[in-house]
Amino acid sequence: MCIVRLVIMLPVSLSTGDAIRGRFDLMFVQSLILMSDCYIAPDIRKIIPRLHLPAS
Structure with missing residues (x-):
């Protein structure tokens, strides 16, 4: 999650100067x-056996 914030929020706030944006x-x-x-989730559940999915 921190990587996503750095990749999205940092360039936008540096270029616009607005953290809200x-x-x-x-x-x-x-x-x-x-x-x-x-x-995508229903297709993944069909492909992967139920034993390999956590909490299912």
């Missing part, structure tokens, strides 16, 4: 990742 960009990228996980 970097936080909004970070939230946008995280929401895209979460939405893509909703579509």
Whole structure:
């Protein structure tokens, strides 16, 4: 998570001088990742046997 913050928030806040803008960009990228996980997770569960998934 710290790497994501450094990769997204640091360049935005350095280029614009506004830390709030970097936080909004970070939230946008995280929401895209979460939405893509909703579509990818069922396929991963079909491919990987249930014994290899934690807490299933």
